[in-house]
Amino acid sequence: MARARRKKAAARPVTAPPRLPRVAKGRKPQYFADPAVDKLLSITLTLAGELAVTRDRLDALERLLEHRRILSPQDVDAFEPSAAAAKQRDARRAAYLDRILRVVQAELEEMTGAGMPRSAEDVIAAVAE
Amino acid sequence: MGRFTPHSMVPQPSHDEAAMQDFVKSLRAHLASKVMPGAYAVYHSRVEPAFRARHGRPPQDQHEVRRVMEGDPYYQFWSAMQRRSQEMMWETVVESTERQLPQLVDRARKLGRKPKGSLRLDPGLQVPRYHTAADIHLQPGGYHGEFTADDVAAGAVYDVGVHLYLNGALGPQNNAMGQLLTQYFRERFPGRAPAAILDVGCAIGNSTLEWALAFPKAKVHGIDVAAPVLRYAHARAEALRTAAHFSQQNAERTDFADASFDLVVSHIVLHETSRSALTNILRECRRLLRPGGVMLHLEIPRGSEPLEKFMYNWETYNNNETFAGFMTDIDLVAESRKAGFADGQASLDSYAPRMTSAQKNYSDAFAWKILVAEK
Numbered sequence: 470m471a472r473a474r475r476k477k478a479a480a481r482p483v484t485a486p487p488r489l490p491r492v493a494k495g496r497k498p499q500y501f502a503d504p505a506v507d508k509l510l511s512i513t514l515t516l517a518g519e520l521a522v523t524r525d526r527l528d529a530l531e532r533l534l535e536h537r538r539i540l541s542p543q544d545v546d547a548f549e550p551s552a553a554a555a556k557q558r559d560a561r562r563a564a565y566l567d568r569i570l571r572v573v574q575a576e577l578e579e580m581t582g583a584g585m586p587r588s589a590e591d592v593i594a595a596v597a598e
Numbered sequence: 599m600g601r602f603t604p605h606s607m608v609p610q611p612s613h614d615e616a617a618m619q620d621f622v623k624s625l626r627a628h629l630a631s632k633v634m635p636g637a638y639a640v641y642h643s644r645v646e647p648a649f650r651a652r653h654g655r656p657p658q659d660q661h662e663v664r665r666v667m668e669g670d671p672y673y674q675f676w677s678a679m680q681r682r683s684q685e686m687m688w689e690t691v692v693e694s695t696e697r698q699l700p701q702l703v704d705r706a707r708k709l710g711r712k713p714k715g716s717l718r719l720d721p722g723l724q725v726p727r728y729h730t731a732a733d734i735h736l737q738p739g740g741y742h743g744e745f746t747a748d749d750v751a752a753g754a755v756y757d758v759g760v761h762l763y764l765n766g767a768l769g770p771q772n773n774a775m776g777q778l779l780t781q782y783f784r785e786r787f788p789g790r791a792p793a794a795i796l797d798v799g800c801a802i803g804n805s806t807l808e809w810a811l812a813f814p815k816a817k818v819h820g821i822d823v824a825a826p827v828l829r830y831a832h833a834r835a836e837a838l839r840t841a842a843h844f845s846q847q848n849a850e851r852t853d854f855a856d857a858s859f860d861l862v863v864s865h866i867v868l869h870e871t872s873r874s875a876l877t878n879i880l881r882e883c884r885r886l887l888r889p890g891g892v893m894l895h896l897e898i899p900r901g902s903e904p905l906e907k908f909m910y911n912w913e914t915y916n917n918n919e920t921f922a923g924f925m926t927d928i929d930l931v932a933e934s935r936k937a938g939f940a941d942g943q944a945s946l947d948s949y950a951p952r953m954t955s956a957q958k959n960y961s962d963a964f965a966w967k968i969l970v971a972e973k
Contacts, residue, residue, distance in 0.1 A: 486696075486699070486700065487696065487699050487700070487745045487746035487749070487751070488696065488745065489692050489695065489696045489699070489738065489739060489745055489751055489755075490692075490738040490739045490743065490745075491688075491689055491692060491738055492738055493685075493688070493732070493733035493736040493737060493738045493739075493740075493918065494730075494731075494732050494733040494738075494740065495731075495732030495733055495736070495918045496732070497681075498677075498681070498915060498916055500674045500675075500677055500678035500681070501674055501678065507678060510675075510678050510679065510682065511678075511682050511685075514625070514679060514682045514683070514686065515682075515686065517621075517625075518618055518621045518622070518625070518686060518690075521617065521618075521620075521621040521624075522614050522617040522618050522621065525613075525614075525617035525620070526613065526614060526617065529613060
């Protein structure tokens with residue numbers, strides 16, 4: 470019986486799952502003099518949401534591990550990484566900061582990077598030759 | 599903060615979807631209780647004094663308040679965050695609903711097989727411009743958008759979304775407004791047992807069912823212009839084993855005969871319509887009532903002085919509640935007279951529910967408005 474049902478399900482034509490829109494129809498107001506600030510605030514709040522989700526997920530994991538007597542939350546609080554683990558963490562944190570603060574670094578590189586053009590016009594002039 | 603009590607048509611969030619919904623709730627509670635009150639503070643401490651210094655008088659109406667407040671950096675930041683919280687609320691609910699949509703559609707079909715109530719759709723019905731011009735409260739696709747056969751997504755998204763929107767103030771099954779209005783009716787008209795009740799602009803039937811529960815002998819109808827919310831309303835009613843009869847109709851002109859109902863009600867619907875629709879709906883409500891029948895419309899507060907009116911109208915300009923802005927200056931009692939109710943038949947009442955500061959998005963003062971008329 471179960472096998473017959475599986476067979477029937479497999480024989481169904483594959484259709485793309487329905488997609489729902491994410492953006493509401495209408496006009497979004499601009500809140501700040503510079504529209505980039507609007508976008509940045511929107512992105513920042515979304516990131517805050519993602520971080521809250523991650524923390525809750527971590528909390529779920531810790532509680533499950535405690536429930537199954539694998540470890541207690543105190544184990545996590547008292548955890549001290551080994552020298553090798555600490556080194557890996559340092560590297561990962563540095564890379565993480567590079568990524569989220571890239572926009573600041575990019576501005577600096579644009580100003581001081583070796584061989585950087587002085588302006589966009591310089592680049593256009595270079596290809597116009 | 600109230601918890602949402604699920605029924606079998608509510609999409610079940612995954613761990614991360616639930617966590618994101620919790621975040622949106624927390625963010626909105628924070629904005630309402632800690633950031634929004636600052637808008638009043640900056641108005642009184644710097645915006646109004648600056649206006650007074652320049653003009654020798656305070657801003658005279660909500661529009662003057664808006665022009666100066668929109669330039670204030672504190673207000674700008676609250677406003678932008680409030681807008682984003684609304685967008686995020688829908689985004690997370692949309693994702694969760696989309697993931698489960700085929701099962702939800704399937705469940706709705708099954709629930710409709712041996713129904714206690716009924717569903718009548720009209721594919722030829724023209725959805726009014728006040729729905730299609732912009733998506734009301736920023737719900738992507740609005741109440742009417744259809745994205746798969748027998749779509750119920752708009753209803754599912756709305757059900758979970760409005761719970762988050764008011765941080766649970768609408769009750770465990772978004773039924774607080776229906777409970778409030780049924781109780782109001784009983785107190786105002788003691789001993790009445792309406793046999794036929796119509797809920798106008800019923801959407802997912804969250805309030806409709808409260809009338810069916812309050813008056814089990816009555817035949818209860820719900821109408822709306824949007825098919826996906828009605829499909830959901832029907833399935834939801836069946837899941838909750840409550841008989842209600844849903845049909846896709848425009849409340850400006852229904853196919854019910856004259857004097858079909860003892861009671862015609864709506865719950866926060868009028869401010870989502872239009873100038874002409876408002877008049878037409880009130881006139882149609884009166885036509886549908888038997889002599890002695892009662893009309894009740896629950897409406898959201900609009901504020902009393904210019905600053906509060908401006909704050910309540912945040913949704914007008916930032917949340918696609920376009921007609922709500924007009925409602926501030928509309929006299930619903932006068933409108934009822936225009937619709938044919940005699941002098942003294944219509945009046946406006948108010949009712950302040952118990953709410954926490956986390957549930958009051960635009961003002962510390964919140965009282966529902968109730969337009970009541972007896973034919």
